[in-house]
Amino acid sequence: MNTILNYGSCCIDHVYQVQHFVAAGETLPGTDYAVFPGGKGLNQSIAIARANGCVIHAGKIGQDGTWLKDQMHNAGVGLDHLLVSDSNTGHAIIQISRSGDNAIIIYGGTNREILASETTTFFADCAKGDLLLLQNEVSCNETAILNAKDRGMQVGFNVAPMTADVFDLPLDLVDYFVINENEGRALAATEDLETVPDRLLEQYPNCKVLLTLGEQGSWYKDATIEIRQAAFDVNMVDSTGAGDTFTGYFFAALQSGTSTQQALTRASAAAALSVTKAGAATSIPSADAVDDFLQSNPI
Numbered sequence: 391m392n393t394i395l396n397y398g399s400c401c402i403d404h405v406y407q408v409q410h411f412v413a414a415g416e417t418l419p420g421t422d423y424a425v426f427p428g429g430k431g432l433n434q435s436i437a438i439a440r441a442n443g444c445v446i447h448a449g450k451i452g453q454d455g456t457w458l459k460d461q462m463h464n465a466g467v468g469l470d471h472l473l474v475s476d477s478n479t480g481h482a483i484i485q486i487s488r489s490g491d492n493a494i495i496i497y498g499g500t501n502r503e504i505l506a507s508e509t510t511t512f513f514a515d516c517a518k519g520d521l522l523l524l525q526n527e528v529s530c531n532e533t534a535i536l537n538a539k540d541r542g543m544q545v546g547f548n549v550a551p552m553t554a555d556v557f558d559l560p561l562d563l564v565d566y567f568v569i570n571e572n573e574g575r576a577l578a579a580t581e582d583l584e585t586v587p588d589r590l591l592e593q594y595p596n597c598k599v600l601l602t603l604g605e606q607g608s609w610y611k612d613a614t615i616e617i618r619q620a621a622f623d624v625n626m627v628d629s630t631g632a633g634d635t636f637t638g639y640f641f642a643a644l645q646s647g648t649s650t651q652q653a654l655t656r657a658s659a660a661a662a663l664s665v666t667k668a669g670a671a672t673s674i675p676s677a678d679a680v681d682d683f684l685q686s687n688p689i
């Protein structure tokens with residue numbers, strides 16, 4: 391089995407239940423508060439491991455975040471390239487509304503203090519055919535993409551959060567773009583969601599586009615195939631990390647040799663299960679739970 395090197399963020403998520411998202415000038419009482427492991431990178435590594443994939447997580451935490459390392463270790467994530475420094479680990483302030491939607495502020499901390507020379511060492515165990523998975527919450531993604539391509543690896547980029555400096559990256563070297571609606575519109579520079587995959591394929595003809603559309607499911611398109619996958623209908627408690635669960639399960643399924651259609655179905659089922667529980671990493675289901683769900687909810 392090829393390896394997935396996930397170079398990504400680890401965050402301490404401070405999660406507040408609120409009646410509505412706080413407005414400018416408002417002071418809003420939280421009705422509940424909890425601390426969870428999070429960060430798009432950590433969430434996606436745990437999702438790959440829970441999907442029985444083979445994943446190495448590369449990144450940086452502070453001493454205050456060593457419990458995040460334990461969480462990944464317990465899930466079966468390879469941690470030889472997780473650095474620990476004396477700075478503060480990245481964190482997120484997350485509001486969860488009564489409907490289960492979220493609003494997130496992230497502070498990069500150690501995730502943004504990773505040096506280009508450090509990213510180069512992350513690739514020591516990688517070879518041609520492996521996949522580099524990235525999100526946009528760490529420093530030096532450009533160096534990581536160039537290193538991956540030097541080794542003949544594929545690159546999957548979850549363009550989240552979407553920021554202007556994404557356009558400074560060598561996007562023509564990206565094999566898979568994983569984007570939600572807003573990220574897709576910004577990346578393809580269009581307001582018309584229906585044109586997003588085609589616009590990206592025009593600009594990057596060899597890429598594969600995976601759009602996650604929440605309750606509307608997901609949409610995959612590359613130069614030869616197009617698949618629209620419906621979402622499963624579940625009761626949403628907390629949507630945080632659903633996209634990460636989807637991304638991790640999708641790449642783990644491809645890694646195991648399934649078809650793109652099967653990978654989409656499995657990723658959708660895992661994401662549906664994740665929104666029925668609180669937290670990001672804590673809500674990611676096991677492969678057995680996804681199997682059971684798919685048996686009782688055939689698509």
Ligand code: RIB
Nearest residue numbers: 401428429430482631670
């Ligand atoms: O995708 C969800 C994640 O985004 C949270 O866990 C939070 O840490 C932010 O990075």
